[in-house]
Amino acid sequence: MDPKKHEMPSQAPEIRAHNFKEVALGYTAEIAVEEAKRCLNCKNQPCVDACPVNISIPEFITHIKTGDFEAAYEVITRTSSLPAVCGRVCPQETQCESRCTMGIKFEPVGIGRLERFVADWHNENIKEAAHKPERNGHRVAIVGSGPSGLTCAGDLAKKGYDVSVFEALHKAGGVLVYGIPEFRLPKAIVAKEIDGLKDLGVDFQTNVVIGKTLTIDELFEMGYEAVFIGSGAGLPNFMRIPGESLKGVYSANEFLTRSNLMKAYEDDPTTPIMKGGNVAVVGGGNVAMDAARTALRLGADNVYIVYRRSMEELPARAEEVEHAMEEGIQFKILNNPVEIIPFENPDDKKDPRNGGVKAIKCIRMELGEPDEKGRRSPVPVEGSEFEIPVDTVVIAIGTSPNPLIKKTTEGLEVNKKGGIVVDEDGLTSRTAIYAGGDAVTGAATVISAMGAGKTAAAAIDKYLS
Amino acid sequence: MYKIVSRKALRPTLTMIEVEAPLVARKAKPGQFIILRVDENSERIPLTVSHCDLEKGTVKVIFQVVGATTVKLNHVMEGEYIQDFVGPLGNATETEGIRKVCIVGGGVGCAIALPVAEEFHRLGAEVTSIAGFRSKDLVILEDEFRACSDKLYIMTDDGSYGREGNVTVPLREILASGEKFDMIIVTGPLVMMKFTVLTAKEFNAPITASMAPIMIDGTGMCGGCRVILHRDGKDVTAFACVDGPDFNGYEIDFDNAITRSRMYNDYERHAYEETCNLFKNA
Numbered sequence A: 001m002d003p004k005k006h007e008m009p010s011q012a013p014e015i016r017a018h019n020f021k022e023v024a025l026g027y028t029a030e031i032a033v034e035e036a037k038r039c040l041n042c043k044n045q046p047c048v049d050a051c052p053v054n055i056s057i058p059e060f061i062t063h064i065k066t067g068d069f070e071a072a073y074e075v076i077t078r079t080s081s082l083p084a085v086c087g088r089v090c091p092q093e094t095q096c097e098s099r100c101t102m103g104i105k106f107e108p109v110g111i112g113r114l115e116r117f118v119a120d121w122h123n124e125n126i127k128e129a130a131h132k133p134e135r136n137g138h139r140v141a142i143v144g145s146g147p148s149g150l151t152c153a154g155d156l157a158k159k160g161y162d163v164s165v166f167e168a169l170h171k172a173g174g175v176l177v178y179g180i181p182e183f184r185l186p187k188a189i190v191a192k193e194i195d196g197l198k199d200l201g202v203d204f205q206t207n208v209v210i211g212k213t214l215t216i217d218e219l220f221e222m223g224y225e226a227v228f229i230g231s232g233a234g235l236p237n238f239m240r241i242p243g244e245s246l247k248g249v250y251s252a253n254e255f256l257t258r259s260n261l262m263k264a265y266e267d268d269p270t271t272p273i274m275k276g277g278n279v280a281v282v283g284g285g286n287v288a289m290d291a292a293r294t295a296l297r298l299g300a301d302n303v304y305i306v307y308r309r310s311m312e313e314l315p316a317r318a319e320e321v322e323h324a325m326e327e328g329i330q331f332k333i334l335n336n337p338v339e340i341i342p343f344e345n346p347d348d349k350k351d352p353r354n355g356g357v358k359a360i361k362c363i364r365m366e367l368g369e370p371d372e373k374g375r376r377s378p379v380p381v382e383g384s385e386f387e388i389p390v391d392t393v394v395i396a397i398g399t400s401p402n403p404l405i406k407k408t409t410e411g412l413e414v415n416k417k418g419g420i421v422v423d424e425d426g427l428t429s430r431t432a433i434y435a436g437g438d439a440v441t442g443a444a445t446v447i448s449a450m451g452a453g454k455t456a457a458a459a460i461d462k463y464l465s
Numbered sequence B: 001m002y003k004i005v006s007r008k009a010l011r012p013t014l015t016m017i018e019v020e021a022p023l024v025a026r027k028a029k030p031g032q033f034i035i036l037r038v039d040e041n042s043e044r045i046p047l048t049v050s051h052c053d054l055e056k057g058t059v060k061v062i063f064q065v066v067g068a069t070t071v072k073l074n075h076v077m078e079g080e081y082i083q084d085f086v087g088p089l090g091n092a093t094e095t096e097g098i099r100k101v102c103i104v105g106g107g108v109g110c111a112i113a114l115p116v117a118e119e120f121h122r123l124g125a126e127v128t129s130i131a132g133f134r135s136k137d138l139v140i141l142e143d144e145f146r147a148c149s150d151k152l153y154i155m156t157d158d159g160s161y162g163r164e165g166n167v168t169v170p171l172r173e174i175l176a177s178g179e180k181f182d183m184i185i186v187t188g189p190l191v192m193m194k195f196t197v198l199t200a201k202e203f204n205a206p207i208t209a210s211m212a213p214i215m216i217d218g219t220g221m222c223g224g225c226r227v228i229l230h231r232d233g234k235d236v237t238a239f240a241c242v243d244g245p246d247f248n249g250y251e252i253d254f255d256n257a258i259t260r261s262r263m264y265n266d267y268e269r270h271a272y273e274e275t276c277n278l279f280k281n282a
């Protein structure tokens, strides 16, 4: 038995650091079968419990062992939508793979890589005949086209509902298209999922901001009988330190949106973005890694991740951190930014660099005494301030749910953090209005958003039939 | 896709288009804006709604041909389509309790100020308008302003039309004469707004400025449109697209806004020249 996962074929770091093509190339069928054989098919199936949507993992892996990849695909899609996406972006090391029995002594089975293989194999080899299910005459409106909205729309359309998805941006896909970069999740994969939904009869209405163009109550007046809110957590948080509004300071959302959605990464883009120089990205999650690696690919000389806790606590997927390090991203951990210092040329008031960024000033942190939960929180080391010279700062310290829908929907309850309050079915404080994904939980994961979309679709189906 | 039903050149570099967008037409109020994209490969640009026709389901916007995107937009003809048109975005101008208002517009900002002046006039408020331009050939919308204003001051920097001087000259005179407004509303270039606010401040007169920073989504998602407000001794970050576009003039950090507005100057100049060349060669 191989103690290690089969390695993922990938583009070499020195090459991929200069292009936007996908980093991981995916298992071949041979590697997939070999990796599948590492699964012990244990009876108690701890991995299944650790999957937010309880995919029957050993069952699909067993089909891979025998080379019946389509059967494996069917097992996955019994409880999950978007497997080609989740196989790429799920934090497997804290979910399914964290509980894998193999992982007690060796490396766990590469469940995520196998999931991705199965989904890609299906997409390449099986041409599904688009069958539009019999309509049942009920109409449902979905707000937002991220993973929660897409999943809810898909499940309802398969049951015969007339589903319309209302999206504020000009393109459907949510974070999958405006946030997560091409080199980690090719846009073609998301486009394929959306085309699949269109084939099922789902109607996509882009350029509609719910709360502005139409309100939720107007959706009911228009004849929709239930509404699902999957509007995500798109409002960027700032640190409230001096210098945050200098030119050259971006929220990660702005930086990534310019690059991904507005295609600033192309050779001759219409949307500008800062390119080159030194870049500091503040934060340690997936968003921070994506921003840092995007900056590198846009031509930055040095890219720093500035994070206030330690390496072990980086919330990003382990694989992304590894990839970032291989590509040469420099980790400045246990450092907290206190100020962004402006560039000022005292001799030339018209110097175009004036009002831009000169450096980011940080204070060193050390881990304090463990609290009740055993977590050692960082405390500043007095007098340890220092500057890192940079031209661009990207702030990736988190996002919150946007208050727009709450403000325009009477009786819709939200919690202190702005998350919409729902019961276990995804039902909000208002009849026939359901919600799920980041709009409820605050920034979380694709798989949990997808799971919430599924739960709500089932509840809506029950409510309307 | 959204159809351009009509278009009119107000000046060589200033165009009004009327776009078919029934959902937006139903909702838009003076002070609100839309965001459009000309085609698949164009930027998203915000433009203030200047007029809505409920029956036709159309929305009029006025744009100045200043950059790559607006050059492209200026080449879309009547009957042709643009890719995206979303709105209405931002908050409508506050009209509640305002019986006497002074509308100050600078240059193309007058196109943004006009629908606000018209709304106050429609609501029965007393409207004083001050419209400032660089010179005579840049004067726009004079008749429209005259129709909705109780008093109108036209100013040109070089004195080639109306009175010579900038908008703060008549504003200072009016305020110094003891006249009081429930609100002054200023729209125009940042530097002009900054000085108008300073003038109002001399007299403790309440003033609102309409901000138009660089935007992408217009829904509060990117934070690129942030404006720094000095409020109760603290710096507060507000997003112009969702918290604005109108802000209390006393609170706005104009110097920061001016710096941020120049973020992509070099880039834009280049893109503008490229696009102009493209159309020249075509």
Ligand SMILES: Cc1cc2nc3c(=O)[nH]c(=O)nc-3n(C[C@H](O)[C@H](O)[C@H](O)COP(=O)(O)OP(=O)(O)OC[C@H]3O[C@@H](n4cnc5c(N)ncnc54)[C@H](O)[C@@H]3O)c2cc1C
Residues within 6 Å of the ligand: A089, A090, A091, A143, A144, A145, A146, A147, A148, A149, A166, A167, A168, A169, A173, A174, A175, A176, A179, A180, A181, A208, A209, A210, A211, A230, A231, A232, A233, A234, A256, A286, A287, A290, A317, A402, A404, A405, A436, A437, A438, A439, A443, A444, A445, A446, A447, A449
């Ligand atoms: C850069 C980045 C990297 C990430 N990496 C990972 C990862 O590796 N793994 C992982 O599991 N998760 C990752 N996440 C988190 C994950 O993407 C989100 O948890 C997930 O997308 C949430 O899905 P959602 O459906 O709730 O909302 P979203 O994907 O946020 O979609 C919401 C949609 O609703 C639209 N909308 C909002 N308001 C309105 C309105 N009023 N009217 C109409 N439409 C509206 C928005 O425009 C958007 O398209 C990442 C997030 C980011 C930003």
Ligand code: FES
Residues within 6 Å of the ligand: B214, B215, B216, B217, B218, B219, B220, B221, B222, B223, B224, B225, B226, B239, B240, B241, B242
């Ligand atoms: S334009 Fe993006 S937040 Fe305002």
